[in-house]
Amino acid sequence: MSQQETDQQAANDGFVVDTEDCEEREQAYRARGTSRPITVVGNPVLHKECKDVTEFDDELAALIDDMFASQRTAEGVGLAANQIGVDLKVFVYDCPDDEGVRHVGAVCNPVLEELPADRRVLDESNEGCLSVPTAYAELARPDYAVVRGQDAQGNPIRVRGTGYFARCLQHETDHLYGYLYIDRLSKRDRKDALRQMAENTPRYEIVPNA
Numbered sequence: 370m371s372q373q374e375t376d377q378q379a380a381n382d383g384f385v386v387d388t389e390d391c392e393e394r395e396q397a398y399r400a401r402g403t404s405r406p407i408t409v410v411g412n413p414v415l416h417k418e419c420k421d422v423t424e425f426d427d428e429l430a431a432l433i434d435d436m437f438a439s440q441r442t443a444e445g446v447g448l449a450a451n452q453i454g455v456d457l458k459v460f461v462y463d464c465p466d467d468e469g470v471r472h473v474g475a476v477c478n479p480v481l482e483e484l485p486a487d488r489r490v491l492d493e494s495n496e497g498c499l500s501v502p503t504a505y506a507e508l509a510r511p512d513y514a515v516v517r518g519q520d521a522q523g524n525p526i527r528v529r530g531t532g533y534f535a536r537c538l539q540h541e542t543d544h545l546y547g548y549l550y551i552d553r554l555s556k557r558d559r560k561d562a563l564r565q566m567a568e569n570t571p572r573y574e575i576v577p578n579a
Contacts, residue, residue: 383527384527384529385474385520385526385527385528388470388471388472391471391472394473395437395463395473398433398434398438398461399437399438399441402431404435405439405453405454406439406574406576407439407499407502407573407574408453408576409500409501409502409566409576410501410549410551410566412500412576412578414451414454415451415452415500416549417547418545418546418547419451419456419458419545419546420456420458421458422459422478422519425477425519425522429457432450432459433461433475435453436448436453436459436460436475439453440461441463442574443572443573445499446462446463447463447541448460448461448499448541450545451544451545452544454576458477458479459475459476459545460475460545461474462534462537462541464530465533465534466530466531466532466534467512467531467535468531472528474528475520475521476518477518477521477523479518479541480542481515481516481538481542482516482517484511484515488513489511491509491510491511492509492510492532493507493508493509495508496508496536496540496550497550499573500549501550501551501562501563501566502566502569502573502575503568503569504562504566505565506559506561507558508550508554510535510536510539512532513529513531514529514535514536514538515527515528515529516529516538516542
């Protein structure tokens with residue numbers, strides 16, 4: 370099946386098509402946006418549930434532009450609003466799936482859909498986070514994910530991902546409910562991740578914790 374046929378099937382199934390014109394769309398977001406420093410573990414905004422997006426206006430559009438700019442500066446594949454200090458339920462992504470297909474988009478008020486048992490195949494790959502810079506740990510997550518929410522105009526959307534992109538969707542949704550990936554680790558692995566972070570220097574600007 371060609372990528373065009375895959376996209377058409379996704380649209381027919383009620384999923385957003387986020388694989389078309391990825392480079393042009395991502396560059397346009399960045400051109401309008403301004404990169405902001407990244408908040409890190411310990412910052413209060415990362416450890417509580419964010420507020421719902423209720424105004425789908427120019428201010429939200431500008432925030433999304435800034436998030437794409439910040440994501441590119443930090444060389445990330447996903448970024449939640451609270452990672453640049455904004456208490457709103459919105460995340461952006463520029464991430465490949467397990468077939469190497471690039472996905473670019475933004476989701477407001479995301480909710481992870483419960484997977485049927487036959488789709489819960491766990492992937493135990495390494496995971497990292499821009500808010501826990503330079504640290505990585507293995508974390509089992511389903512290799513398929515579906516998120517429902519709204520786009521920047523307030524229209525209902527559903528996004529699905531496989532492999533690395535599925536991990537991204539779960540990771541970013543977690544952020545907006547106050548969870549970092551290290552919160553899902555054992556105490557020993559969490560301690561090791563924080564040690565890695567303490568011993569290394571991030572390659573992008575961060576917001577120091579008070």
